[in-house]
Amino acid sequence: MGLRHGNAHRGHEVDWGSHVSERTDERRVALAFVICFLAGAGLMVVYALGGQPQLEGVLLAVAFGGLAYGFITWGNRLLPQGPYVQEREALTSPAAERDDVVEELERGGAITRRALLVRTLGLGLLGLGAAAIFPIRSLGPRPGSSLSHTPWRRGRRVVTEDNQPVHIDDVPVESLVTVFPEGSAGSASAQAILVRLPEGVNRPLPGREDWAPQGVIVYSKVCTHAGCPVGLYEAKTHQVLCPCHQSTFDVVRGAKPIFGPAAAPLPQLPIDVDSNGFLVARGDFSEPVGPVFWHRS
Numbered sequence: 001m002g003l004r005h006g007n008a009h010r011g012h013e014v015d016w017g018s019h020v021s022e023r024t025d026e027r028r029v030a031l032a033f034v035i036c037f038l039a040g041a042g043l044m045v046v047y048a049l050g051g052q053p054q055l056e057g058v059l060l061a062v063a064f065g066g067l068a069y070g071f072i073t074w075g076n077r078l079l080p081q082g083p084y085v086q087e088r089e090a091l092t093s094p095a096a097e098r099d100d101v102v103e104e105l106e107r108g109g110a111i112t113r114r115a116l117l118v119r120t121l122g123l124g125l126l127g128l129g130a131a132a133i134f135p136i137r138s139l140g141p142r143p144g145s146s147l148s149h150t151p152w153r154r155g156r157r158v159v160t161e162d163n164q165p166v167h168i169d170d171v172p173v174e175s176l177v178t179v180f181p182e183g184s185a186g187s188a189s190a191q192a193i194l195v196r197l198p199e200g201v202n203r204p205l206p207g208r209e210d211w212a213p214q215g216v217i218v219y220s221k222v223c224t225h226a227g228c229p230v231g232l233y234e235a236k237t238h239q240v241l242c243p244c245h246q247s248t249f250d251v252v253r254g255a256k257p258i259f260g261p262a263a264a265p266l267p268q269l270p271i272d273v274d275s276n277g278f279l280v281a282r283g284d285f286s287e288p289v290g291p292v293f294w295h296r297s
Contacts (some may be wrong), residue, residue, distance in 0.1 A: 025077040026116060029070045033120035036066035040127025047131070063131075067124055074117060148288040151184035152269060158194065158218070158279040161185055166279045171196045171216055176233040176240070178221060181281060189289055191221040192269055193230060193240060194279075195251050201238065205254040208286075211270040216279065218269040219255045220289040223247055225262035227291050240266075264292045 039062040046055050158166045161178060163185045171177065177194045184190050197215040204211060211217070219240070223230050228244035238252045247260030255266035267285035274280050 022078065025073055029074050029078065030116050030120040032066040032070035032073070033117075033124035034066075036063045036070070036124030037120075037127035039063035039066065040124070040129075040131040043131040044127075044133075063124075063128055067128070070117075070121065070124070078117075150190040150284055150289060151181045151187055152190055152281045152284045153181070154281060154283050156281045157182040157274075158271065158281065159185055166194065167277050168214060168216060168273050168279055169277060171279075173198055173215070174235040176231070178231065179218065189222070191229065192218050193221045193233075194218045195233060195238075195240070197238065197252065201252055203253050208254070208268065208270070211268060211282075213271065213273050216271065217251065218271050219249075219251070219266040220269070220285055222266075222289045223262060224257070224264040224266060224290070224292055225260070230266065 039059045043056055043059040043063065046052055046059065158179045159182045160166060161180065163180075163182070165182065166177070166179060171194065173196050175196055179192050179194045180187055181190050195217055197212070197217060199215055202212055202215060202217060219230075221229050221231065223242040223244065225242065225245055225247050228242050230240050230242045230247075230249070232241040232243060233239075233251075234241065238250065239258070240249050240251055240255070241247070242249075242260070242262070245261050247262035248258050249255040249262070249266050250258050254268065257263065257265060264287075267287040267289050269285050270282040271279050272282050
């Protein structure tokens with residue numbers, strides 16, 4: 001009797017020691033999640049004060065390190081490890097197991113542990129989420145419809161990069177010139193290529209018969225594939241080439257792509273000649289400029 005009692009007592013001591021170890025692990029996991037939150041909050045403060053890349057990197061490493069340590073310890077030390085085999089014949093729990101469950105519920109260990117760990121995990125994720133708001137805000141305002149319009153307007157003169165207006169008599173046949181709307185020289189979205197074709201060569205698309213007076217035709221310089229500047233002109237074939245991915249466009253037929261990855265033609269700018277012989281725009285480009293994926297909904 002005495003021997004059995006002693007064994008039972010030692011077994012109780014082992015179980016109690018296991019319980020103390022679990023409580024220690026719980027505190028470690030909770031502390032790791034709290035550290036994750038504090039590091040995230042610190043990252044948010046540093047970024048808001050102007051940023052410091054090295055310190056931001058350290059705080060980010062500490063935050064994710066705390067999160068990782070918490071998850072690993074939780075999984076390895078606090079979750080059932082198994083494997084477990086349930087005997088089909090044992091349909092009811094033994095009395096000893098029922099007593100252990102009652103004792104655990106009375107102690108509040110399982111319930112308290114889950115609540116503590118879930119709450120501290122949520123706290124850590126909250127800190128990281130709050131820190132992520134600032135980099136997102138630094139991306140600037142949404143572009144809205146700005147990608148669908150350029151500075152070209154009716155009556156605005158065509159100028160070179162040094163803001164000199166282009167006179168139709170100054171444009172040689174089979175030449176290519178980079179042009180901009182007056183007052184917006186250097187604009188990335190408004191940059192265009194001006195080509196003067198020999199008379200009778202152009203094959204305008206329907207509705208564009210008067211868009212290229214005396215063979216002077218203007219297209220967007222922004223490639224419809226990846227947004228690179230189109231700037232190489234082959235006079236013999238009347239083709240312009242994008243040097244980035246070799247997309248090639250037929251100037252004579254509405255800048256239709258005939259080679260390379262570009263799937264859409266270059267937008268055309270309708271132009272006219274004013275009373276002094278200077279080239280002026282009749283409006284904006286025929287379509288939004290740039291890669292076609294910018295304009296997909």
